Amino acid sequence: xxxxxxLDPVYKAFxxxxxxxxxATRTIQIQHEELIRRTQFVEATPxxxxxxxxxxxxxxxxxxxxxxxxxxxxxxxxHLQTANRLLAAGYPQQYANRLAEKFESEVEYWRFxxxxxxxxxxxxxxxxxxxxxxKQYRDWIAHQNPSKPTPTQATPETAFDVLTRMIEQIxxxxxxxxxxxxxxxxxxx
Amino acid sequence: MAEPKxxxxxxxxxxxxxxxxxxxxxxxxxxxxxxxxxxxDTVTLNEELMAQYDAPSxxxxxxxxxxxxxxxxxxxxxxxxxxxxxxxxxxxxxxLFYVGKxxxxxxxxxxxxxxxxxxxxxxxxxxxxxxxxxxEARVRRPKRVDESLFLDLLTDxxxxxx
Numbered sequence: 363x364x365x366x367x368x369l370d371p372v373y374k375a376f377x378x379x380x381x382x383x384x385x386a387t388r389t390i391q392i393q394h395e396e397l398i399r400r401t402q403f404v405e406a407t408p409x410x411x412x413x414x415x416x417x418x419x420x421x422x423x424x425x426x427x428x429x430x431x432x433x434x435x436x437x438x439x440x441h442l443q444t445a446n447r448l449l450a451a452g453y454p455q456q457y458a459n460r461l462a463e464k465f466e467s468e469v470e471y472w473r474f475x476x477x478x479x480x481x482x483x484x485x486x487x488x489x490x491x492x493x494x495x496x497k498q499y500r501d502w503i504a505h506q507n508p509s510k511p512t513p514t515q516a517t518p519e520t521a522f523d524v525l526t527r528m529i530e531q532i533x534x535x536x537x538x539x540x541x542x543x544x545x546x547x548x549x550x551x
Numbered sequence: 552m553a554e555p556k557x558x559x560x561x562x563x564x565x566x567x568x569x570x571x572x573x574x575x576x577x578x579x580x581x582x583x584x585x586x587x588x589x590x591x592d593t594v595t596l597n598e599e600l601m602a603q604y605d606a607p608s609x610x611x612x613x614x615x616x617x618x619x620x621x622x623x624x625x626x627x628x629x630x631x632x633x634x635x636x637x638x639x640x641x642x643x644x645x646x647l648f649y650v651g652k653x654x655x656x657x658x659x660x661x662x663x664x665x666x667x668x669x670x671x672x673x674x675x676x677x678x679x680x681x682x683x684x685x686x687e688a689r690v691r692r693p694k695r696v697d698e699s700l701f702l703d704l705l706t707d708x709x710x711x712x713x
Binding site for chain 1: 596597598599600601624625627628629630631634638640641642643645647654655656657674675686688691710
């Protein structure tokens with residue numbers, strides 16, 4: 363993944379947080395008082411501290427999925443907003459400009475599932491389906507209700523992979539080929 | 552509209568439980584060979600659009616002190632066909648079950664509104680057949696969980712040195 367990926371900072375932060383949990387767990391195990399001073403771990407039993415860290419690590423994984431999806435949503439909406447140029451080029455000009463402005467401001471409020479459907483054809487529909495599943499899981503995390511069954515789950519790693527793949531495909535397929543490439547492509551063999 | 556392959560109605564909890572059971576059997580053998588004690592248990596899973604079911608778990612210990620546990624997480628996993636987690640006192644690792652070469656995606660080359668080429672590519676390189684895989688976090692490459700890798704990961708989650 364050697365392109366400018368907007369998800370990279372979120373994923374790297376999650377990886378660092380994971381390592382911090384490991385360091386904290388080891389620090390508590392050796393009861394290193396100097397390092398745990400002025401924290402909630404002072405006077406906690408190892409079991410209490412481990413439970414707190416385990417719960418926090420789970421929360422961090424869930425929050426990573428929320429943050430990865432929020433960043434992905436922003437990328438997709440900003441990409442979609444650039445389509446206002448197509449509308450602005452319409453006729454008559456004042457009408458076209460107003461239409462373009464309205465599109466740009468209101469596209470934020472479109473249903474995200476319907477936005478994803480716009481990419482069908484150029485982007486693999488299985489991949490779009492996986493992105494929708496991550497969104498469902500994100501929604502479940504955000505409105506967590508323990509009595510409801512768990513939907514199809516994702517790890518932060520899988521969410522990063524799937525969303526990155528979708529960003530790559532959008533960038534690849536939505537970049538018009540240069541004139542020269544287009545001519546080569548349609549030239550008879 | 553092609554919906555995700557993980558929604559495949561043909562995949563059942565029975566298949567997932569069989570896969571977990573088989574994996575825990577292998578893990579139990581590896582642990583015993585290295586002087587560790589294993590104990591089976593079960594976890595009840597409640598997944599969307601499925602009846603509740605029990606799946607096996609494994610507790611790994613040494614001289615009565617817990618080293619790690621393997622817990623079933625679920626059969627409905629995005630991009631995979633099941634997940635179990637190896638959880639120690641330091642951290643946890645997810646193991647994912649992939650079938651064949653794992654999930655694939657197709658790409659199309661469209662010129663002048665016409666599809667001129669299409670291809671199907673695995674989403675992950677390194678999946679070489681049905682099995683449980685762990686994904687290396689930095690370069691995102693899946694590795695099949697064999698005895699050697701499992702023991703390394705057991706040390707990583709628990710700080711237990713062999």
